[in-house]
Amino acid sequence: MGQALHDLWYGFGVALVPNHLMWSVFGVLLGNLIGVLPGMGALTAISMLLPLTYVIAPIPAILMLAGIFYGSMYGGAIGAILLNLPSHPPHAVTCIDGYPMTQQGRGGAALGVTMMASFFAASVGILIMIFLSPLLEVVAFKFGPTEISAIMLLGLLAGATMSRGSPLKGVAMTIFGLFIGAVGTDVISGTQRYNFGINELSDGVDLAALSLGLFGVADFLVTINRKVIKASDAKVRMRDMRPTRAEMKQAFLPMLRGTAVGCLFGAMPGTGPTITTFIAYALERKIAKDPSRFGKGAIEGVAAPEAAAHSKTQVDFIPTMSLGIPGDAVMALLLGALIIKGIQPGPQMISEHPDIFWGLIASFWIGNVLLIILNVPMIGVWVKLLQVPYRLLYPSALFFICIGVYSTHNSLFDVIEVAAFGVVGAIFLALDFPMAPIVLGYVLGPLLEENFRRAMLLARGNLAVYLTRPIAAWIIGACTLLILAQLYSYARRTRTPAPLPAEELLAE
């Protein structure tokens, strides 16, 4: 306890170094800006700015990326509430009640509540992270290659099956991502794999190129001339953002419950943020005295999911940093950025790079305070940005994608990769495949392969080692349980075609 506070104090020292603080502010501001723009979510924001982090030192780089991440989450909520436009999937739930509030002229209050709920939830998440991470670190030291590969498998399975849509398709995309991660030089034997004689591929597929292809170009290909994105005529001023006393009272308990849901799901590797917000919303509707108010501008329906999203985001950093297993695609991108910087997240990270770990935690708090300071006076600017038409937006974004990817290795070949993954991504999107598991698989692929091969080398090729080592056996048991649960729900669905609660919500 005392140690954690001491470490936290040290973290503030790292995060408040002017150079670090500057990048953190820059990330928050840029993330918020991109998040507000229609059609640009957290994933697009982080991928677009990923190349920029290659040129700066590891600590400011990760502080900036984290800033971009939660900045874009705030920004996305603005678009969801004022425009009914969820640019980041977790905000889809916020739209259900946030937009009706805007129509009733309470959009400002919805934004105000979102901001409070997010700040509160993030603070709780950060506290949990401070006290839980060192504990997890102790456990993590007992992990050998067998346990690490087993828990990676669990994370991948959970990521594939516990998102929205068909679990089989999630699994397919995870495997596809693992394969993409295998392209390039095999680290153990040095063999060139799947590079088809192209020299540029011997270092593997570029992370920025892959994510910008999947979350940028593919999205443009699917969206162009299809979605009519109306400009918002909502006018929100600073003083509109203060919720009334009654609204505050209504939002308070849902905020607490949402935070709890988020914390619970954040600790589980692989559960995406979208499913978390859906569960928080469903919970509120279930326990509400008058469920019919939901969907018509109930403030609880805004406060709970937003709180859940933000506490989950913070708690998600625990498995990402201490085990090296990202909870979702955004975490996978952050993890990828750390690996590029030569920092291997995992049990050793907290002791080897305490400056990064504790600096990051402290910067979360600073960043969240910054967001409140930024968002309240700048709300007018953000509302103006919502009116930028899509036809001007996507060509500009396309240029930033091209030059960003080029700048990573000063190579135009990477830009061709972006186009290729854009086409692949668009085809998969049209066939209703989820995109996020690809990135998860891609980042974890090489790590999983290395650990699995090492585990097999140590066990002389005996797969039973996964069942004889106790920790690994527990994890494999959890994997089996996940698969059985999916089979059960499939069997039940085919017998009685009752829609799942999440699907029912989506249909509204």
Place this chain on the structure above:
Amino acid sequence: MKPLRQYNKDRVSGVVLLVLGIAIVAQGLEYRMGALTRMGAGFIPVVLGTLLALVGVAIWVTAEPGDFGTAKSMPTEWRGWLCVLGGVLAFVVFGIYGGLVPATFLSVFIAALGDRGSSVRVAALLAAGITVAGVLIFVYGLSMTFPLFTWG
């Protein structure tokens, strides 16, 4: 051939994955396989390809008839597709034969023409604006190495 949207999306998905999986396995067999004790470079990719093909079969088998998914609501949009992809490829081609200024201008210009609400004038203005901003930010601001004008 019928347009894609008239096929059952899960059947199409299954076939796509099956073909992809088989292709990965076929190429993976070219590399050393090894055994579980000492896995060669080809081992993991072959396993992944096999799994992908199996998942493809599973998706094909469990496909619900008449389920066309989002593809149904996605009519072909050649103008948008060609312009977005053309924009990216223009950046590559004119980046090699032309330099940053023509590459930026043409890629934004071509991409902007993809939207049906856009006009040549709007696209040109946007492209000019982005070119100026891009040069200022990336060449003068971040001192990136990309010649403004070049030939090959």
